[in-house]
Amino acid sequence: xxxxxxxxxxxxxxxxxxxxxxxxxxxxxxxxxxxxxxxxxxxxxxxxxxxxxxxxxxxxxxxxxxxxxxxxxxxxxxxxxxxxxxxxxxxxxxxxxxxxxxxxxxxxxxxxxxxxxxxxxxxxxxxxxxxxxxxxxxxxxxxxxxxxxxxxxxxxxxxxxxxxxxxxxxxxxxxxxxxxxxxxxxxxxxxxxxxxxxxxxxxxxxxxxxxxxxxxxxxxxxxxxxxxxxxxxxxxxxxxxxxxxxxxxxxxxxxxxxxxxxxxxxxxxxxxxxxxxxxxxxxxxxxxxxxxxxxxxxxxxxxxxxxxxxxxxxxxxxxxxxxx
Numbered sequence: 001x002x003x004x005x006x007x008x009x010x011x012x013x014x015x016x017x018x019x020x021x022x023x024x025x026x027x028x029x030x031x032x033x034x035x036x037x038x039x040x041x042x043x044x045x046x047x048x049x050x051x052x053x054x055x056x057x058x059x060x061x062x063x064x065x066x067x068x069x070x071x072x073x074x075x076x077x078x079x080x081x082x083x084x085x086x087x088x089x090x091x092x093x094x095x096x097x098x099x100x101x102x103x104x105x106x107x108x109x110x111x112x113x114x115x116x117x118x119x120x121x122x123x124x125x126x127x128x129x130x131x132x133x134x135x136x137x138x139x140x141x142x143x144x145x146x147x148x149x150x151x152x153x154x155x156x157x158x159x160x161x162x163x164x165x166x167x168x169x170x171x172x173x174x175x176x177x178x179x180x181x182x183x184x185x186x187x188x189x190x191x192x193x194x195x196x197x198x199x200x201x202x203x204x205x206x207x208x209x210x211x212x213x214x215x216x217x218x219x220x221x222x223x224x225x226x227x228x229x230x231x232x233x234x235x236x237x238x239x240x241x242x243x244x245x246x247x248x249x250x251x252x253x254x255x256x257x258x259x260x261x262x263x264x265x266x267x268x269x270x271x272x273x274x275x276x277x278x279x280x281x282x283x284x285x286x287x288x289x290x291x292x293x294x295x296x297x298x299x300x301x302x303x304x305x306x307x308x309x310x311x312x313x314x315x316x317x318x319x320x321x322x323x324x
Contacts, residue, residue: 020263021275027256029283032114034249036105036291044224045102046216048246050209053095055250056257057205063198076193078203090186091207093179099212100172107165110287111295114280115151115303116169121310122147123177131181139316146309153302187261197261201254281307 039045064075078087104113122144129140187194194200263275284303288295295303 017267020259020266024256024259024263024275025279025282027252027259028279029286031249031252031256032110032283033286033290034252035102036110036113038245038249039102039105042242042245043106044220044227045106046099046212046220047224048249049095049099049102050212050216051246052098052250052253053205053209053212055247056201056254057209059250059254060198060202060205064202067198075202076196076199078192078194082192083203083207086186086189086192087203088207090179090182091204092211093175093182094204095208095211097172097176097179098208099215100168100175104165104168104172107162108169110291111284111299112161112166113169114283114287115306116166117173117176118280118306118310119147119151119170120173120176120180121313123174124180125177125313127177127181128184131185137316139312143309143313143316146312147306150302150304150306150309153298153305183261197258200261201257 035045035048038048042048068075101113101117108116125140125143183200186192187197187200194203280303284295
């Protein structure tokens, strides 16, 4: 194999990864601002999440049918045993991660959400080590300390800090660590046949829906049934407007899920977390500009320290990959 051929392969892989990351950025940043904007007037985040899951399942079903008509090859359908044993843990973790994340927007700013959510890399790192998807090394302690210290500096004496919302996002980040580690295992197991993101989304959504539905009934069921924002609305136009806004979010959620699963299936769950570095900077800048989020110098320093921890992890991952 010539040097030119090796460079060509490396360039193609790099361009593919960059394309996947940018594709993910568009939907991820878009739905973050959509959720915050939606929560200002529609205080039912769990119901919104259930609607998004329903739309993702419907669009996945239509896409699978279109792929069947186009290729003539039947799509994978898991047995009930594999479905409940291997897919259910990922589905329930995903439902709680998304549900808690959306719920937190009732209490916290986009800036605090973005910064706290970035700690997911610590939990992903922990679970990838636990499941032996990554090899341990002593520098990982420094990575965790930098990210933890950065988060403390970011939230210290913050004027827009809310403990309830902060704990929700932190719990979502912890569950997100389980979610993306299990997702990587699920999609990279050849015997399951879920390498295609559409097939993964199709199998996950029903269990995600039923996993989150009891929490929705307990927290929002009675209130939503009498709310003028949706079912309690007697006029047709406001009702249709609410459905349209929820549908826009469903389209964004479908695009985000597809881009996330595509990135994980072609790379890894850690790559997804690492790719969030620049996305988080963009989100924080846009939040300060569009939403009026305020951040002190100490908060920005905390964000920089956290980015240093994540960047160190990127460097270590690249170094050990080259060593192999």
